[in-house]
Amino acid sequence: MTARIDITLTVNGERVTRSVEPRRHLIDFLRLDLGLTGSHAGCEHGVCGACTVRVDGEIVRGCLVLAVSLDGAEVTTIEGLSDSGEVEDLQAAFVARNAAQCGFCTPGMVMAAADILRHHPEADRAAIREHLSGNYCRCTGYQAIVDAVEATLEARR
């Protein structure tokens, strides 16, 4: 019963079919099977947020999703989000404010911040902090990240 199972899904707009072990989580699937190493495996038990990706349009913890359960799903990673240009301004704001230092949390942070831009365009600083509270950053102290998201929201209004 631990045999591999075939799944077909869409990743960053491309249809992919792979045979996966049931124990494979989405992040290992993306990184090891598809070579998409932008999503990071941090704590691997749902606490740190470095593995944040979109599944069917909503952000999820990639380390708490079975790859095998995603047959037919649509996954967007930081690579796809970045290439689409959807968050070009947000990424520029991250650079301008030095909101990335070591960069380990940054892909997950940008995925979560993009969720604010899409669903909560009126978010204030408190709402931004709340929305990003599940994404850990051990370098920046968060201020620069919140600044970058706030500036992007304001510029889009």
Next chain:
Amino acid sequence: MINKQVVARGLLGLARGMSSMKWPAFGYARARSLQDVWRLQSEHGDGARLIAGGQTLLATLAFRLSEPTVLIDITQVPELRGVSVEAGTLRIGALTRHAELGRDELIARHAPLLREAVPYIAHPAIRNRGTIGGSLAYADPAAELPACVVALGATLVLASAAGERRVRAEDFFTGLLETALRGGELITAVEVPIATAATRSTIAEVARRSGDYAMAGLAVHLSLGSNGQVAAPRLVYFGVGNGPVLAKAAGAALAGRRLGAESIAAVQAALAGDLDPPSDLHGPPEMKRHLARVLTGRALSRFLPATEVAA
């Protein structure tokens, strides 16, 4: 169900540095109906575990707190989906995700307590996957939803191959991480009596960081008459015991009285007879009792007319 001994053993393992973040090997099968679930359960026996949102189960697998032989994915079982109102009862399918609880209009209108609870549950990415059925089945003593359903006087609908039965939420939580669920049984829905014009409900909690499990928390549900008199108060505490704690002495201290500074003080005093919190990483029992009293004052004050709040 998480077996308590397995959890204890797992935690011991962690303490000894034997943890692993990779999941153990297991099989996977997707059920498309309840009939499918029963069939897969009988095929795979005791080693089978159900998986819905996976936000608790998969984290416990990372710590090897349990090692199922096969996961039965129930997310495509239509009988477990949907939110509807029928004959004065709000029916919430077990697969309803936390994020859906937060934006569903029927829930906002008929059980606003659940909507209010959502921002306290973990973080947005987890709320997009985690389900109400999963949260109730895992019965974490510091989780919000178990306390909310007890406060709401909800009924849980349980099903197995043998049929369906209903259990009152307050009878469902039987101990630390333990519930009335029998082997082979699952939660199909939560039935909530719908709110009336007199219904007041709210939730309050203290956590170290946003989204963390509560150090202490409280879900309240009561009726407030036009004269300010309280009827049928249900104060349910979480993070302070083995499961949600329905505070009976505190409720008795409030029932039939006019809500105000005096009756709130009486409720706070009565809590001493209701709560016997264990000490944990956050602090000793007295700290939890203190937090419970403070939260009680905050929560009940929200139902006072604005003119009385300062008093």
